Amino acid sequence: MNVLYLNLTRCIYCRACEVACEREHDGISRVAVTLVDPRQPVPVSCRHCEKHPCLEACPETAIEAAPGGAIIIHTRKCISCGLCVIACPFGAIELDAGGKIAEKCDLCEHRQRDGRLPACLLTCPARCIEYGPLDDILAVARTKPGATFVAAMGETGTVVTLPDRSVPGV
């Protein structure tokens, strides 16, 4: 199972990941780099939670937990009720501009089919975003200073390390 890893010590709020995501998904970014406090930008996108409230909320079968760990929205089955938007703990799902279809990060499913990595992490100039098997990611994340946690519901999902604010200059 592959997961995303956000090393937030590195994020420089350049929003290049948003541009990369726009390029891959018809001009609409599914990442939103958000300032959570005056000093900490966070690229917020789907955390691909192990316990997935969006999937449980969907009255159709439009949201699927793919075998690789990604949570995928099947846009053709979406009835645009917006229940997943309310259910998501992270604000990572939104209806598209016409209010028609729920959209969120699909870990660049179309790129991964060709054996390519998601566009956001290839674009990130600060190498804040990484992607790989959960155990490898956790091994790397534990070596970082500051708080490490799985930033999703359940035991798997996106791994995040926060900068260690107690150390000056980190």
Next chain:
Amino acid sequence: MITSKLKEALICFRAGRVTLRYPFEPSVPPEGFRGQPQLDITKCLGCGACSMACPTRCIEVTNEAEQRRMEYCFDRCSYCGECAEACPEGGITMSSEFELATDSVTDLRTVAYLDLVRCESCGEVVGTAREIDKLAQELATKMNVAADSMPWLRWCARCKRESSLATAQVLQPAEAHL
């Protein structure tokens, strides 16, 4: 010549009545007939899936200060059944009712008001109270968590993103993977 006419008359008498007595008797449409959509407003969550599905834009959803206004204008209805298919709660069903002639077009319109929930921090519309109550109950049973442990159900997407790190830390204590 006259015998052939008599034969013809005999055939007609034998066949009996071939026309329906409608409208003096009720007409029963065949199975699968799509008549007027029937609305059960007690089931409506106010999600607006029906309005997105409707090709003739019969169903208008607008947000007012405290309430969501759902207006169903069935005078434009094309009886396609898309709304009934989309409704997650089964609140719209296709009846076989087809005698819809009326003096007043408003007879075919229904307006419903549902209570809105606005984001606790910024006031942006989150959804209707019914949607949120339903989600709280459903997620609590399906994911085996307490219904009041999901405060984000009352936050808008932007505010959820802004507090996403705090939410994540609550959901998954840092010690678990340190």
